[in-house]
Amino acid sequence: MAEEKQEIRTDLIGEILKEYEKTGGMDNLPGAGKPLPAEYFSGDLFQHFQRIANEAGYKPHWLKLQHEIRDQIQGVLEQLQAGKKKDLPLRLASINEKIHEFNKSCPLPLQKGSVTLENISRMASRWE
Structure with missing residues (x-):
């Protein structure tokens, strides 16, 4: 039997x-046919x-x-x-699981520590 080759899609978008x-x-x-503003070519793409x-x-x-964690706290x-x-x-x-997920996806300076019964009051002000 001959094997069929599957087409590999590399450019789905x-x-x-x-x-x-x-x-x-x-x-x-909107804007079709018009030149892009000069600001699109300067600075950081992100x-x-x-x-x-x-x-x-x-x-x-x-x-x-961040909003969900704040509300749960x-x-x-x-x-x-x-x-x-x-x-x-x-x-x-449950809150600490969300904090862990938050820390994996947010910018580094915004990362926060876990919440415990001992520090929850202090942490609440950090999440406002």
């Missing part, structure tokens, strides 16, 4: 864009991406996590103030 163009998705785009993404309303995953503090200690270790473990 390129193929998607070509298909989108064939179906007319690239027609009548900074340009961040600015454009921000203008489009995109929020990075680590920023969403506040929830634990409220639970402590009400004298309810049920499920606290489980809730702290």
